[in-house]
Amino acid sequence: MIKNKSIKAFSLVLVFIFLILPILADSVSATCKDDNVDISNLELYPGGMPFGVRINSGGLTVVKFAETEGVNTSPAFLAGIKIGDIITKINGKEIKNINDFIDEINNCNGKPIDVTIIRNNKEYNFIITPKFSNKDNCFKTGIWVKDSTSGIGTVTFVNPKNNSFGGLGHAISDSQSGKIIPVSRGMVLNVCINGVNRGKKGCAGELRGSFLPKRIGTLTKNSECGVFGIMSCSTIAFPENKLKVCPMDEVVEGDAYIWCTIDEKGPQKFSIKIFDISNNNSETKNFKVKVTDEKLLEEAGGIVQGMSGSPIIQNGRIIGAITHVLINDPTQGYGIFIENMLNSMPEILK
Numbered sequence: 123m124i125k126n127k128s129i130k131a132f133s134l135v136l137v138f139i140f141l142i143l144p145i146l147a148d149s150v151s152a153t154c155k156d157d158n159v160d161i162s163n164l165e166l167y168p169g170g171m172p173f174g175v176r177i178n179s180g181g182l183t184v185v186k187f188a189e190t191e192g193v194n195t196s197p198a199f200l201a202g203i204k205i206g207d208i209i210t211k212i213n214g215k216e217i218k219n220i221n222d223f224i225d226e227i228n229n230c231n232g233k234p235i236d237v238t239i240i241r242n243n244k245e246y247n248f249i250i251t252p253k254f255s256n257k258d259n260c261f262k263t264g265i266w267v268k269d270s271t272s273g274i275g276t277v278t279f280v281n282p283k284n285n286s287f288g289g290l291g292h293a294i295s296d297s298q299s300g301k302i303i304p305v306s307r308g309m310v311l312n313v314c315i316n317g318v319n320r321g322k323k324g325c326a327g328e329l330r331g332s333f334l335p336k337r338i339g340t341l342t343k344n345s346e347c348g349v350f351g352i353m354s355c356s357t358i359a360f361p362e363n364k365l366k367v368c369p370m371d372e373v374v375e376g377d378a379y380i381w382c383t384i385d386e387k388g389p390q391k392f393s394i395k396i397f398d399i400s401n402n403n404s405e406t407k408n409f410k411v412k413v414t415d416e417k418l419l420e421e422a423g424g425i426v427q428g429m430s431g432s433p434i435i436q437n438g439r440i441i442g443a444i445t446h447v448l449i450n451d452p453t454q455g456y457g458i459f460i461e462n463m464l465n466s467m468p469e470i471l472k
Contacts, residue, residue: 161461165364168433168440169277170381170389173289174311174333175341175349177303181210181240182223182267189264196264201250204241206301209267211238219269227252227261240304271303274313274331276382276431278348278443278463282364285353286471287339289431291445291458292406293346308341310351318384321423321452329384329428347405347458347466348431348443361389368439370459373399373409380411380444382432384422392418396436396457405466406445407456424453 184207187196209217212226213236226235234251252261275290293302312334321327338358341351361381375397381389392415399409411434413424425447432444434457443463446456 161367161369161464164281164367164464166279166281166367166440167358167360167364168362168381168435169279169287169289169431170361170383170433171277171358172274172313172315172329172331172383172428173277173338174272174274174313174331175294176272176309176311177294177305177341177344178269178308180304181208182217182220182269183208183303184239184265184267186266187264188266197253198237198248198250198263198265201237201248203237203239203248203250203265207239207241208304209237209239210245212236214238220267223267227263230261232261272333274315274329274428275349276429276444278431278433279440279460280353280358280360281471284471285339286350286467287353288348288350288463288467289443290348291431291443291463292348294344294349302344302346305341305344308344308349308351309337310339310341310353312336312338314386315383315428316386318422318426320421321426321447323450323452326447326449327423327426327452329426331428342471343466343468345466348463350467350471352471359388361391365435366439367460367464368436368441370408370461373436373441373459375399376436378411378434378436378441379415380429380432380434382429382444384418394434396434396441405462406458408442408459408462409457411444411455411457413453419453422452424451425455426452 184203184205187199189195211217217223230252232252232254234249237248237250239246250263252263255262277287277289280287295302313331314334315329315331317330319327339351339353341349343350378396379391379393381391383389395412395414397410413419425444429444433440434442440460442457442460444455445458448454
């Protein structure tokens with residue numbers, strides 16, 4: 123959690139930066155299919171490379187309420203604002219960042235303000251009357267907001283025809299509301315992985331890494347089945363050559379391997395086993411995986427946060443990606459069919 127430097131003027135505004143994207147087994151799954159992709163002749167480069175993402179949702183996302191002096195609850199809550207709402211305007215003026223929001227609240231002099239929000243892809247307006255804080259000498263609305271989200275994940279595949287890519291195998295969701303974060307502007311950044319915190323029973327491990335200044339692509343969609351966009355870097359080193367895509371009905375139980383990055387050496391190959399292939403309607407938990415590679419078990423304890431999106435290869439074809447880890451057994455997790463990821467891609471990227 124990082125506090126905005128303007129916090130002194132408005133103490134209920136915080137910026138949250140998420141360094142690792144969630145892959146816990148209790149994450150929400152939902153339908154994410156669009157038009158089916160013809161995979162009969164499709165060949166993709168497998169990923170395994172880490173990438174950073176920075177998302178701007180086109181406004182400020184409400185993440186929490188707080189009481190204000192003289193009021194036993196939040197003025198914004200009383201007005202009808204909900205966690206997960208995206209504030210886009212105040213009194214008709216576009217709000218682009220935290221500082222815009224602070225300025226408008228401070229300039230209202232306690233008068234009611236007309237707040238425009240986006241909720242479930244629909245626009246609504248609410249009237250909020252800020253309350254003055256004697257302690258902080260400013261007006262407050264009683265909400266915490268954020269203007270961007272950042273995280274680290276793993277590239278699943280890159281299409282050599284147009285450099286489109288898919289990663290994560292699950293959505294980037296707000297940690298407070300659990301809702302998928304809409305993408306207004308999204309940057310894909312280079313990342314350096316310098317180590318891993320081992321996972322253990324009851325405590326998920328995580329990759330340790332940092333963002334590099336180089337922008338390597340653009341993010342265009344954040345969905346239940348992963349994130350998608352375009353890679354602009356032409357010097358990506360893929361761990362192996364192009365591979366065909368395996369249809370979901372041809373995925374079998376047994377040996378497979380993944381590509382993932384756990385240190386500065388880049389993508390490495392680790393053995394796993396596929397089991398418990400599901401025939402239900404879940405879009406992101408299609409089968410289970412068990413890590414059998416001794417090196418990965420020794421260094422990471424199995425699957426850790428940040429490995430989401432690691433491509434799974436079986437019998438010379440890409441079958442899917444790692445999506446979740448079992449919190450009580452980090453040697454096991456879930457995988458998503460590559461078909462479900464491809465079907466969720468924006469049409470322009472297919």
